[in-house]
Amino acid sequence: MLSLFILVSIISFSGSLHPGPVNVAVAQTTLSQSRSAGLSLALGGSLPEFAYGGLAAGGLMLLPKDADLVVWLAYAPIPVLLGAGIAALYQKPVVLNQALTAHTKLPFWKGLALGSTNPQLLPFWSAVWLYLSANMLIPEHSASQWIFALGTSAGAFGLLVGVVWLADRQRIGMYLKGSWLNRLTGGLFIGMALW
Numbered sequence: 001m002l003s004l005f006i007l008v009s010i011i012s013f014s015g016s017l018h019p020g021p022v023n024v025a026v027a028q029t030t031l032s033q034s035r036s037a038g039l040s041l042a043l044g045g046s047l048p049e050f051a052y053g054g055l056a057a058g059g060l061m062l063l064p065k066d067a068d069l070v071v072w073l074a075y076a077p078i079p080v081l082l083g084a085g086i087a088a089l090y091q092k093p094v095v096l097n098q099a100l101t102a103h104t105k106l107p108f109w110k111g112l113a114l115g116s117t118n119p120q121l122l123p124f125w126s127a128v129w130l131y132l133s134a135n136m137l138i139p140e141h142s143a144s145q146w147i148f149a150l151g152t153s154a155g156a157f158g159l160l161v162g163v164v165w166l167a168d169r170q171r172i173g174m175y176l177k178g179s180w181l182n183r184l185t186g187g188l189f190i191g192m193a194l195w
Contacts, residue, residue: 001139004132005151011128012049012155022046022114026160029107030167037107038167042160044111046153052121053152057129057145086190115156125152 016023022045030038115121129148132138138148 001141001143001147004138004144005147005154007132007137008053008128008148008151009155009158012152013159014155015124016156016159020118022111022118022156023160023163025110025114026163027167029110030164033107035164035168038164039161041107041111042157042164044108044113045115046157046160047112048115048118048121049125049156050149050153051116053125053129054145054149056122056125057148 022041026038026042026045029041129138132148138144
């Protein structure tokens with residue numbers, strides 16, 4: 001179970017590397033307000049990962065163990081991972097704009113809203129769950145779903161804490177260089193799909 005948590009946390013951390021709306025909002029809030037406001041937004045932004053991860057794992061655990069369905073599910077993550085990888089490769093880096101968050105008073109709720117409205121989370125975590133299940137990396141245990149969901153949130157929060165730390169240290173001339181991060185993230189997902 002610990003191995004599952006660590007593996008999913010690493011996947012979540014890697015999947016959150018590209019500068020998306022939550023990452024940029026965390027950096028903007030840290031720069032324009034304070035480190036504690038950035039951490040509050042980071043917490044709010046990482047909680048939806050837990051909900052979507054648990055929903056993805058829970059729904060897929062209820063599927064019947066039909067042999068044809070298992071074969072189909074083994075290949076189902078491939079197009080999702082390829083799509084996520086290609087999208088990350090072609091995503092343009094986001095430039096920080098402090099004016100966007102200068103008046104935000106409730107960063108936790110902003111983070112929660114930004115994370116909750118991410119349309120990629122449910123299909124992505126469903127694909128990861130299927131990928132790990134197909135490779136027998138998910139233990140047969142009733143708590144597997146919750147450990148998986150906890151790992152999704154922990155990895156995202158870990159990355160966002162890193163964004164807060166970097167933004168706090170680099171308050172002058174901060175710019176998230178997204179092109180190499182996008183290539184790294186895209187390459188990781190495409191590699192998982194090919195594997």
